[in-house]
Amino acid sequence: MRAAALVAILAALASPAAAFRATNGFTVDPISDQSFLVNFRTTRNETAYWCAAAQFVTRELGLPSKTRIYRASPKPRGAGQGITFTLDAAAAAPGAGLSTVSRDSDGSVSAGHARGSYCTFFEDLPLFE
Secondary structure, eight states, rough: OHHHHHHHHHHHHSSSSTTEETTTSOOEOSSSSSEEEEETTTOOOHHHHHHHHHIIIISSOOTTOOOEEEEOSSSSSTTTOOOEEEEEEGGSSSTTTTTTTTTTTTSSSEEEHHHHHHHHTTTOOOOOO
């Protein structure tokens, strides 16, 4: 009985097999074929979430760097909460994107722009994965 309880506890603590780990340490969980959650991590600014989202899109999903990424979670992000992103413009949270850098003023950024702007040089090198 004790062994079964221990196994259940350890299984609950284990990270999901489907989670992607970005080079900046964030984990990303797919929600659907169009959306995913970048999980909360302490002492990180919001652009680090966009970096992880971009790496997930290009490395895990294998999509081109021109793929547009939208924030699906409304602002502001609550304490201890991650950010949900989507590839579907219709699912984007109004006013929650990065409108200051968006070419279309829709709050989205391309995966390539997010990687180039929000991932550090060393984080984005494949040998550090």
